[in-house]
Amino acid sequence: MATLPRGRHGLSRAEVAADQRERMFHALAAAMTERGYVATPVAEIIKRAGVSRETFYQHFGSKQDCFIAAYAWATDALRAGFAAGLAARGTPQKRFAALLERYLAALAEDPGRARLFLVEVYAAGPEAMRRRVEVQQEAAAALATVFSARTAQERFACEALLAAIIQMVTARITLGEPEELAGLHPPLVALAASLFPH
Template structure:
């Protein structure tokens, strides 16, 4: 999603609206730069140049590159989680809902490669707090899968965790090897794996 630009000259936006637009531009600028350079080689100067904001504006919103990264990570994972919840809440059998959930997950990631790379790859370089947040987000997907599948035992819960871990690993591999366009190919085999691993309804 392209951030909303600030209008030129005088405008009627409130201070909060301006701050929200600036924040959005900074977060998007950071994800785009990190797609090209990676977390370690990205500096604040790169982010503010891409975002089209001043250094002062950046530090009004974030105290550091890492805080900016974590904010972008939270925004990306919250968006994905909300989309998956909406998808999973629809009507249908558990098998149909699992199919929709896995399909939606792949579609959302394929549609926004910069945020997907941030979530799947750059968290490894961004420090322990970023990794904790990624793992917590991944656990939300496990919770949703377990609810749909009716996973009531420890063994069934572990199957959900293994399924999500496998899906994340497969998606990450395609991003690392520049095969984002093949993400859709994972849907059928992952749904088949889910049906084998999870309890029958």
């Protein structure tokens, strides 16, 4: 990501701060892809983002604070895909297929962000994991809406489908194979059809 121009640039303080945060999120994701969360020091984030140590600590109290904010950034991007899928028209199976297609495309588009969201969160401490559980609950609720799941068994089927999706996409991202994500679409759509045949 390009750094801000030196000198006068006409951007507001809020725009500059937003740009700095975005650069640090991308830097964190790129560093963790190579080194993992534990082995990524703040100095590496600063170097890759092209910001000063002072700037980093103006935004975040620690590396974990930066990760939590970056996790929200990654979640927002994926949530947008879910919203578009939820808004799709047609049968539950068609709506799920649209939702899944957008989700897989969003992960493949930015593998570093996907790795942060799916893999490195496990190393980032209990607060990060708590947020991950909340996001998974939100996703399961979205699937329940798509499939009009009302019974406990139907809601469990939504959770099981979500678990299958998460496991499979996490494996591809962990192995550095984001180009393989699109190939998951047909079998996962078929799985959903078997769980929710009507």
